[in-house]
Amino acid sequence: MAETTEIAEITENQDVKSTAASDAPPTVIVDDLHIVYRVYGAGGTRGNAPAAFRRILKRQKSPNVREVHAIRGISFTAHRGESIGLIGRNGSGKSTLLRAIAGLLPPTRGAVYTDGQPTLLGVNAALMSDLTGERNIILGCLAMGMTPAQAREHYDDIVEFSGLGDFIDLPMRTYSSGMAQRLRFAIAAVKSHDVLMIDEALATGDAEFRRRSEERIRQLREEAGTVFLVSHSLDVVTQTCTRAIWLDKGIIKMDGDADTVVKAYTKAIQAAGARRANRRRRQPAASE
Amino acid sequence: MSAETAHRSEPLSAAELAARYGLRPSSARPPLATYVRKLWQRRHFIVAFATSRTVSQYSGARLGQLWQVLTPLLNAAVYYLLFGVLLGTRRNIDNFTAFLVTGVFLFTFSQRSVTAGARAISGNLRLIRALHFPRAALPISSTLVELQQMLISVCVLGLIVLLTGEPLTWRWLLVIPALTLQTLFNLGISLAIARVGAKIPDITQLLPFVTRTWLYMSGVFFSIYDRVPAGPIREAMLANPAAVYIELTRGLLLEGHYVPSHTWVLGVAWALVTLVGGFLFFWAAEERYGRG
Numbered sequence: 030m031a032e033t034t035e036i037a038e039i040t041e042n043q044d045v046k047s048t049a050a051s052d053a054p055p056t057v058i059v060d061d062l063h064i065v066y067r068v069y070g071a072g073g074t075r076g077n078a079p080a081a082f083r084r085i086l087k088r089q090k091s092p093n094v095r096e097v098h099a100i101r102g103i104s105f106t107a108h109r110g111e112s113i114g115l116i117g118r119n120g121s122g123k124s125t126l127l128r129a130i131a132g133l134l135p136p137t138r139g140a141v142y143t144d145g146q147p148t149l150l151g152v153n154a155a156l157m158s159d160l161t162g163e164r165n166i167i168l169g170c171l172a173m174g175m176t177p178a179q180a181r182e183h184y185d186d187i188v189e190f191s192g193l194g195d196f197i198d199l200p201m202r203t204y205s206s207g208m209a210q211r212l213r214f215a216i217a218a219v220k221s222h223d224v225l226m227i228d229e230a231l232a233t234g235d236a237e238f239r240r241r242s243e244e245r246i247r248q249l250r251e252e253a254g255t256v257f258l259v260s261h262s263l264d265v266v267t268q269t270c271t272r273a274i275w276l277d278k279g280i281i282k283m284d285g286d287a288d289t290v291v292k293a294y295t296k297a298i299q300a301a302g303a304r305r306a307n308r309r310r311r312q313p314a315a316s317e
Numbered sequence: 318m319s320a321e322t323a324h325r326s327e328p329l330s331a332a333e334l335a336a337r338y339g340l341r342p343s344s345a346r347p348p349l350a351t352y353v354r355k356l357w358q359r360r361h362f363i364v365a366f367a368t369s370r371t372v373s374q375y376s377g378a379r380l381g382q383l384w385q386v387l388t389p390l391l392n393a394a395v396y397y398l399l400f401g402v403l404l405g406t407r408r409n410i411d412n413f414t415a416f417l418v419t420g421v422f423l424f425t426f427s428q429r430s431v432t433a434g435a436r437a438i439s440g441n442l443r444l445i446r447a448l449h450f451p452r453a454a455l456p457i458s459s460t461l462v463e464l465q466q467m468l469i470s471v472c473v474l475g476l477i478v479l480l481t482g483e484p485l486t487w488r489w490l491l492v493i494p495a496l497t498l499q500t501l502f503n504l505g506i507s508l509a510i511a512r513v514g515a516k517i518p519d520i521t522q523l524l525p526f527v528t529r530t531w532l533y534m535s536g537v538f539f540s541i542y543d544r545v546p547a548g549p550i551r552e553a554m555l556a557n558p559a560a561v562y563i564e565l566t567r568g569l570l571l572e573g574h575y576v577p578s579h580t581w582v583l584g585v586a587w588a589l590v591t592l593v594g595g596f597l598f599f600w601a602a603e604e605r606y607g608r609g
Binding site: 054055056057058059060061069104106128129130131132133134135136140141142143144146147148149157159160164167168171172173174176177200 | 330331332334335338339340341342343344345358359361362365366369370372373376377444445446447448449450518604605607
């Protein structure tokens, strides 16, 4: 009972940081998570037929199949009312982690426990490029579990939010990448969710669309219990998140208050940049 | 005791903590009943996805969806030239054109469903990794695409059969249950092959050979009764599902084409066993499809 009043306070008071929110009930528990996925058609040794046959005889794995160990043992607990920014370099496992939380990528080891069905609001959500924007909107809404009536009801909002205008009648393959991302975001953002995960959505589109999407995300966060945000813009993370998790090569390098983590991360990037510059200056011959 | 465990400083294992707050594993496979119910909730998505597929399939062609009629017609023409004119398999068969076209159209339906099913998961990985829905929606959708195509083909088939001089009888109505049974069979086999194709993408390379062997085993352009001596091989060929559905439909459309009545029993049995088996087989791997 006491906890429920706490939650209310936390959602009202945006300044309360993760330390306070950790008293709120957990919404996502990630326990020693490992994700390995297979990539086919990788590898330079493209294997001729006799080599492939020998491999089969010796029961070796094909070099064309590469296993990518994207997440290497991550554990953390997210609580109601928190908004957590995931930061890290490209390929550090941020998007993979989100997909695992959403239940879209099954854990290879470990487990993810969630409250209800987390929703991944990804700009990469595949829509069908041969179809018009109009058909894609309906398809996207239905895929999210709406009834046809609900989809039609939201249709105008989505078109207006995406700002595509007349382009809505054209196949999506004719869209610029910014337009396609806008449409995908507009479709995904139409619903409110318990656990909401946003993948790079803030970086899409022009300044005007960005302002509107940030506003929409704030709204969604108020309606949602917990928000995860992947963004390369550190300003966005410090502005909108209470907590930040810094991922590096599939493990958590740092987890804590958003300002602290972002500061440490920025420092590390600058240090790494300085080291590289130093190396280049000192031994130009050794670096070939 | 309970007060102590509730205290924060006492570390709980993640699973215990999750259980205490009613959290569930995010990628767990739902129980069968829930799964079926969820699938039913997405029925509109399944239909819309299938329709979109059909539309986008022909969006690059000048003639557009006219190809849905042209493709089966051209298929029939090629097989007629090959087996009717050049190889002369037509002897002993009264109305060879109708016999052949029925066989080709029905076999193509099953063959295309299987091929599309193999790619239903592996070809939609991006969608699977982006959105949440029962994955069975995808093979069901791909079978629906083929059914839509088949409904057009059946109209063409009816016309061709009438043009070859067969009378229009009340038995033609029974084509609807026969086609329904075949669709259920195709759906079951699509579901099963979708799971295999998700795990082993090489299956799409192998399938053309399998389906071609199946084609020759199913009496599409020859009569199994005429060509295969009586014995276990003939019985096996006649009991294979493609032959069962082809023979059923031939018996309905062609005057004087004899089909033993137990063929209907076989048709129902194949449909039910394959559908239930395929669905359970597909469902058992539900949480793993995102991995690719």
